[in-house]
Amino acid sequence: MAKAPARNARTKTAPPPTPNRERPAEPQLYTASKEELLKFYHDMLLIRRFEEKAGQLYGLGLIGGFCHLYIGQEAVAVGLQSALTEKDSVITGYRDHGHMLLCGIPPKDVMAELTGRAAGISKGKGGSMHMFSVEHKFYGGHGIVGAQVSLGAGLGFAHKYSGDGGVCLAYFGDGAANQGQVYEAFNMAELWKLPVIFVIENNQYAMGTSVNRASSEDQLYRRGESFRIPGLQVDGMDVLAARGAAEEALAWVRAGKGPIILEMKTYRYRGHSMSDPAKYRSREEVQSVRDKSDPIEHVKKLLEAEGVKEDELKAVEAEIRRQVNESADFAENTPEPEPQELYTDVLVETY
Amino acid sequence: MAIDIKMPALSPTMEEGTLAKWLVKEGDTVKSGDILAEIETDKATMEFEAVDEGTVAAILIPEGTDAVKVGEVIMRIAEEGEDASAASPKPEPVTRAEKPEVQEQAAESGTPVPHKVETGARQMFEAAKHDAEVRDPEIPAGTEMVKLTLREALRDAMAEEMRADDRVFVMGEEVAQYQGAYKVTQGLLDEFGDRRVIDTPITEYGFAGVGTGAAMGGLKPIVEFMTFNFAMQAIDHIVNSAAKTNYMSGGQMRCPIVFRGPNGAASRVAAQHSQNYGPWYASVPGLIVIAPYDASDAKGLLKAAIRSQDPVVFLENELLYGRTFEVPKLDDWVLPIGKAGSRSKPPTGWPRKAWTPR
DSSP states (O other): OOHHHHHHHHHHHSOOOOOSSOOOOOOOOOOOOHHHHHHHHHHHHHHHHHHHHHHHHHHTTSSOSOOOOOTTOHHHHHHHHTTOOTTOEEEEOSOOHHHHHHTTOOHHHHHHHHTTOTTSTTTTSSOTTOOOBTTTTEEEEOOSTTHHHHHHHHHHHHHHHHTOOOOEEEEEETTGGGOHHHHHHHHHHHHTTOOEEEEEEEOSEETTEEHHHHOSSOOGGGGGGGGTOOEEEEETTOHHHHHHHHHHHHHHHHTTOOOEEEEEEOOOSSOSSTTOOOTTSOHHHHHHHHHHHOHHHHHHHHHHHTTOOHHHHHHHHHHHHHHHHHHHHHHHHSOOOOGGGGGSSSOSSOO | OOEEEEOOOOSTTOSEEEEEEESSOTTOEEOTTOEEEEEEOSSOEEEEEOOSOEEEEEEOSOTTEEEEETTOEEEEEEOTTSOHHHHSSOOOOOOSSOOOHHHHHHHHTTSOOSSOOOOHHHHHHHHHHHHTTOOOOOOOTTOOEEEEEHHHHHHHHHHHHHHHOTTEEEEETTSSTTOOTTSTTTTHHHHHOTTTEEEOOSOHHHHHHHHHHHHHTTOEEEEEOSSTTGGGGTHHIIIIIIITHHHHTTTOSOOOOEEEEEEBOOSSOOGGGOBOOHHHHHTSTTOEEEEOOSHHHHHHHHHHHHHOSSOEEEEEEGGGTTOEEEEEOOSOOOOOTTOOOOOSSOSSOOOOEEEOOO
């Protein structure tokens, strides 16, 4: 027994292993002011209530096609996008409603697109998966799994080429992380030191396939190692951890050190899409995440500790419900596009 | 106000379902996210979550009921502060046959649309009538004609557009230091530097996506494929990302990009290196496809392609790269896309081909 402490003591004095190249620092939990916490609470709750309402409209047959809800993952987009500036751009896959709301796109424009109306952000021609707003630097909304990673590298290329100082936040899921083009994009992004933050939203399931059934290396933050892209694994259920990681990642990328990967460990409460009965996981698993790690409840507790009264939070919620209901009413009552719209916007110019 | 909860459509094709099991009972309080019931759709058993919060005032359809129509009121929730018993029963008679209006529309969508829709054919016909009146730009009398190979004409077109617009850049395999696998980009690196003439790794899918993303971000990329045979690895970005985004964004997100490179029959390279992609790309709405014959057309049309706000697939002929043709010596020789040229004086009489999508 006497030997063991001696060995421990020796280990302690040994210098920590030195990485053979520079690495980003371990991100810290963000220290938020009361106002910032209230904003996080508001933004996450807006996404949650918006998505619940979208699910309801889907149930009423007002939304057709596919509809992928972001419920449970709110802390990821809210934490990361709260750190962006107006110069920066965002691109993601088909689970895109929340990211759009955070880019400042009015909820009624998004909801009206979900119901396929002419007043929708894509004139009713994109639907749930294909929404864009160049004005708000939100570049989609892409339905081909993994496409947004190469396209996001291209947006980063455009930031660097034009010298506008912007960074592209390119989101994709644990499923897309196995697409070949992701690694083609990684290679070029590091080779050309493109200002891109690759965000892997690891919600544990690619449709119905869990990460370990699909990924030989299931620690997805390591997926950039062969390309010398550093990766950080982050608690995606904690908005302060997400914001802290965003600060570290933005500092790295803005310093010209090239891209970085953030693996956000998160969880979606709903099925992959509205028509997914989610039989690949137990009800207890979902309920346990909801009870123990809900990102909104977490911030609510922090706010209560800050002395924010229940009434104040209820007022925030009431205002969000009013806004969401208003957007749903608008989305239900505004007209559908004319059939002729099928033939517009195919080409920009006339030849 | 009590809230009526209606039978949800839980798949795109569901019209009715079985209320398999209630997971709440009258008097329970519910909040968003609570699972209210299990509902069997035409495909699977689904959990039905609460969106509204309050107390369960009444359950109107007992569990085990089959063929509950989508839209039928299945339960009633009393909101906070509301007396659940006051809000409860006395439901209006349940009207099973009745469906909300939206459902009618949704159900109809499976059948042929009853009213006439304007098709693209008429527009194309009208456009063609107009096109017949458009002629090639006149070459002013006395214009000097210079002899250029096809590859030189293509290079000159890119160089002129790059001088005029900083957003234009070239990327592809061996386009810079190697001066182009077929020497089409010869000299561009020397003039424009490595910011605008960019060698890529051998990674067609990836750099087609990077180029497309850069175009969405406001640049005007020229993406060279060493041959279009290799672009099959990248065709997803050409078709799904570049061609469709303008339409799916309701016309707000453009993708002004040129994909160019040799296409079609080549010499002694077998089937994988000798195929014509013209018909493939020409069948994609949202893409402009150009296949020029001589150096004059190649130069004038490539300049037009680079200026276009639409994505262009520019198919060159490898066998003609070294052939010399006459090109008018003008400061800005640009040809209209999609207008047939006339060749009154043959050498060959081949028409200039350009496809515009329907």
